Amino acid sequence: MAANLETHLHAQLLDRREKLMATISQSQDNEELLQLLQEVDAALGRMTSGSYGVCEVCNDPIEAERLMVDPLVRYCLPDLTPHQQRLLEQDLDLTSQMQWALLPQRNFSHNGWEAHYLYEPLGPVGGDYCDIVVPESGDGDLFFLLGDVSGKGIASSMMMAHLHAIFRSLITINLPVNELVERANRIFCESTIPAYYATLVCGRANKSGEIELCNAGHCPPLLIRPGAVESIPATGLPVGLFYTGQYSAQKIQLNPGDSLFLYTDGLAEARNPADAEYGAERLSNVLGDFYALTPRLLNGKCMDDFGAFLSDAPKTDDLTILSFRRV
Numbered sequence: 001m002a003a004n005l006e007t008h009l010h011a012q013l014l015d016r017r018e019k020l021m022a023t024i025s026q027s028q029d030n031e032e033l034l035q036l037l038q039e040v041d042a043a044l045g046r047m048t049s050g051s052y053g054v055c056e057v058c059n060d061p062i063e064a065e066r067l068m069v070d071p072l073v074r075y076c077l078p079d080l081t082p083h084q085q086r087l088l089e090q091d092l093d094l095t096s097q098m099q100w101a102l103l104p105q106r107n108f109s110h111n112g113w114e115a116h117y118l119y120e121p122l123g124p125v126g127g128d129y130c131d132i133v134v135p136e137s138g139d140g141d142l143f144f145l146l147g148d149v150s151g152k153g154i155a156s157s158m159m160m161a162h163l164h165a166i167f168r169s170l171i172t173i174n175l176p177v178n179e180l181v182e183r184a185n186r187i188f189c190e191s192t193i194p195a196y197y198a199t200l201v202c203g204r205a206n207k208s209g210e211i212e213l214c215n216a217g218h219c220p221p222l223l224i225r226p227g228a229v230e231s232i233p234a235t236g237l238p239v240g241l242f243y244t245g246q247y248s249a250q251k252i253q254l255n256p257g258d259s260l261f262l263y264t265d266g267l268a269e270a271r272n273p274a275d276a277e278y279g280a281e282r283l284s285n286v287l288g289d290f291y292a293l294t295p296r297l298l299n300g301k302c303m304d305d306f307g308a309f310l311s312d313a314p315k316t317d318d319l320t321i322l323s324f325r326r327v
Contacts, residue, residue, distance in 0.1 A: 005064060006047065008193040009071045013044055039072050055079055065155035092154070096124040099157050102164050104132040107296060109327075111140045111207045116295035117322040118303060120266075126318035127156025128264050129163050129200060133171050140207060143171050146262040146322045147200025147218060147239075159196050163188065163239075167202070177204050177214045178249040181239065185216070189243040197240035201262055209326050211260065214249040219268055222284060223252060224259040224291050229284040254326040259298065261287055266319030267306060273313045278306060295323035 020037045024030045046052035053062050057079040066073050069091075080088065099121075108115040117130050127149035134142045145167055149159040166184045175183065181202050188198070199218035205211045213221065217238035223230040236247035254260065263283070270278045283302070290301045299321055 005067070005193060005195055006052065009052075009067060010044070010047055013040055013047075013071055016040055017044070043072050065151070065153045068155040068158065092124045095154060095157060099125050099161065102161060103130060108132050110134055110142050112209070112327050113142060113205055113324060114295055114327055115144070115322065115324045116299055117146075117320065118299050120315075120319045121157075122152060122266070122315060122318050125154055125157035127151060127153075127160050127198075128266070128318040128320040129160045129198065130320050130322060131164060131167065133168065135171055135174065137172070137174075142205050143167075144203050144205070144262075144322065144324065145200060146264070146320060147198050147216075148264045148266075148318070148320075149198045150196055152318070155196070159192065159198065162192065163198055163200070176249065177202055177212045178235075178247045181214045181216055181236070181247045182245065185239045185245050185247070186243055188240045192240055197238045199238045203260075203324075205324065209254045209256070209258075211252050211254060211324075212249050213252060214247050216247060219263055219265055220280070222261040222280075222287055223254075224261060224287050225255075226257070226291060227288075229288045231280065231284070256326050257292065259287075259291070259295065259323055259325040261298070261302075262322040262324075264318060264320045266315065266317035267302075267321060269317070270306070270310060270315060270319075271313060272309050273311055278309050282309070295325050298323050298325075 017037065017040045020033060020040065024033050024037065027033060043052065053067060055062055055076040056074050058076065060076050062073055062076045103119060106117060115132060119128065119130055121128065129145065129147040129149065131145045132142060147163065149156040149163070166187050170180055170183055199216060201213065201215050201218045201221055203211050203213045213232065214236065215221065215232065215234040216236045217234050220231040220233050223232060232252070235250060237245055268278055268280050268283060286302055286305045287298065290298055293301065302321060
């Protein structure tokens with residue numbers, strides 16, 4: 001197991017132990033609490049002996065993302081009992097429902113803009129991040145975010161929810177986009193283990209058609225105009241890599257009918273049965289061909305072409321696309 005992950009889990013277990021001790025001292029009926037305390041102490045003991053994170057049945061490593069969710073886990077997935085497997089499935093279903101509840105309205109219209117997104121996690125949950133926010137107090141501008149947390153599965157979905165909460169809180173302060181991402185980066189670094197980071201695009205659109213855009217190491221957004229599709233490069237490193245990371249923003253002007261297309265690497269880096277990559281060039285050609293369509297129809301044409309490209313090849317990553325159009 002990675003040292004930084006075990007250090008994080010060790011601190012988490014010590015914190016749980018302290019809270020358990022405080023609760024037990026104030027509780028009369030504490031049999032279940034004492035049993036839980038024994039499990040925490042046993043996990044700490046396994047860390048001391050070097051056997052933590054190893055399945056007690058087959059001696060294979062336990063899945064890191066499961067340890068992130070429950071640091072008391074003692075068995076890998078193949079060695080769970082049928083009852084434990086059912087409980088895990090129930091937890092996954094609940095986590096999936098919660099993640100879908102964090103997503104914005106699929107078809108969105110506000111102040112001269114219309115938007116539409118498609119969100120397709122690889123499994124029950126995923127690490128892609130998508131949000132559209134219009135602050136209750138403000139000048140009517142809207143914020144949009146699309147990103148990708150490192151890793152897959154439950155752990156990355158937890159980080160996605162964490163980013164969602166961070167940005168939703170910071171957006172109310174009405175900061176410039178680059179300062180918004182800088183603050184989010186610091187908070188994410190302070191509250192996340194070093195193994196996790198996120199690439200993302202954060203934008204702010206006003207009613208005049210201007211978009212202020214900050215790209216933290218994410219796939220370049222595509223600006224779609226009549227007869228041209230322009231790639232907008234990243235302006236900073238992914239969020240969560242360095243506490244003191246600084247970010248810049250650029251402003252772009254969209255005319256009525258122009259669109260901005262954002263996507264995660266589950267689209268651009270997908271490969272077909274011939275091991276060819278879908279790639280930004282093919283994506284740009286498709287978007288240019290269907291420039292005049294609404295965001296919903298544009299996304300549909302993109303996914304039609306993507307499906308034809310994949311043929312029988314399976315997807316290997318979460319996939320999210322977001323289209324914005326100036327009305």
